Structure formats: structure tokens, C-alpha cells
Amino acid sequence: MRKFLYPFLTGLMLLITLSGCNSTPKETDNGWVKLATKTANFQTDTDTVTINSLFNSNHYGSLKLTCTQGSVQIDAIQVNYADGHVQKLSTLGLLTKNSSTRAMTLDRAQNKIKSIQLTYNSLGNATLNLAGITKKAKLEIWAKKSADTNK
Template sequence: MVAFLRTFLLSTLVILTLNGCNSTPKVEKDGWVKIATKTANFKSEEDVVDINNYFSKQKYDALKLTCTQGTVNIKDINVSYADGKTQNLQTLGVLTADSSTRPLVLNTKEQTINKITLSYKSLGNLALNAAGVTKKAKIEIWARKPKETN
């Protein structure tokens, strides 16, 4: 019983440690931080990305989307700020694997982001995905910290 309890506690500790490492911000050069990752569903055309507690307390001056797998047509991005205001960002359209949008400038550097709503059309379907022809698009949301906070 003691050996089982020891193994259980050690396993729990390892899982919590690895989970904490996964939520640590990954900073790219010039102040860009990956704040969320989303897998585009073939059926859904709108996804709400709630910003986790660590990233929702930060302030950013721009966003960009990067597609790491598949193909997706991003229609627009709606950013909801902590003060209740929203901003609609128009995008360039289709993203394929290893492509990104241009930096999309946010209206304010003074507010924090609560959530981001993505409207998109994922190219492909479940049958093609199962056959290995197309894959669901994986999208990373990156935010840039203002220069004075880098």
C-alpha cells in the first residue's frame, strides 16, 4: 500500500510539473509570445479562445496567427478586452502550413485580452483527414508585447 501511494504521489508530481512547463510562455524574438493553440474543426466555423490566466494579465500591441499544419481560411478575428470593448481584425485569408498573418495591430496597449473569437473555414473534411490526404489545421496565436515591457 505504501509503495502504491508513493508511486501515485510521484506520478502526480511529475504530471503537475510537466503541465506547468507546458503553460510557460514561449518567447520568440522581438517580444512575440505564443498565447494559445487551436485545432480548427472541419464542422465548426467559429471558435472562442479563452486566454489563460497568465496571458490575460499581460498587455500586447499586436497579434498574428501562424498555421503549423493543414490549410484554413481565416475570415476575421474578434478580440475582447478586459474593459468590455471589442476589436474586429480583418485578415489576409488562407493560411497553409508554416505561414503566418501579418502583425495585426491592436487598438490599445493599455487593456488586457480576455478572449479571441476566430471565424474561419477549414479546408478539407473528416473523410480526407481519415485517409491522410488533408489534416485539420493547427493554428497558433502569437501576441507581441509593447516595446516598453520587453
């Protein structure tokens, strides 16, 4: 029994360690951290991105969205904080490939983000996607650390 339990527990610990390293957001040179990537279907959709607080203890002061492929109409952004507060961010509307929203200030930089809810509509359709004319939009959610709370 013991000779099977030791390799199993060792493998489990290795798996947990590696998944933790992969889940930790990497900070860019300018201080932005990519929290998530989403692919939008050709319909109005609402997605919720849950921020993994087990591996991420940072507090963020700004948020922005970047479109890396396709075109997408951003209808709503809602930030849900760990303390229960909800912040609705105003959107700029249409994002096309290689464009970003402005940096949107978060009003609860002292609290951790629990989740971010996005409502959007990817422009185009499945037929045009198959023909290679339009592609599903890919969105990246970026956050910037709050200077006051991460010292």
C-alpha cells in the same frame, strides 16, 4: 487527521505551482509569445480562446495567426479586452501550412486581452483526412508585447 492533511495540502500547492509555470507563455527571441493552439474541424467553426490573466499580466500590441498544418480560411478575428472594448481585425483569408498572417496592430495595447474569438473553416473533409490527403488545420495564436506598457 493531521498526518493526512499535510501531504494533501503539500501536493495541492505543488500542483498549483506546476500548472502556473506551464500556463505562462514563453517569449521567443523576436519577442512573440504563443498564446494558444487550436485545431480546426472540417466545418465552419467559431472558437473562443480565453487568455489566462492569473498567470499572464502582459499587455500586447500585435497579434498574428500561424498555420502549422493543413489549410484554413480565416473568416473573422475578434479581440475582447478586459475593459469591455471589442476590436475586430481584418483577415487575409486563406492560410496554408507554415504561413502566417501579417502582424495586426491592437488598438488597446494598454489593456489586457480577455479573450480572442476566431471564426474559420478548415479546408478538406474527414474522408480525405482518413486517406492522409488532407489534415485538419492547426492554428497558433501569437502576440507581441507592447513596448510602451511592459517596461
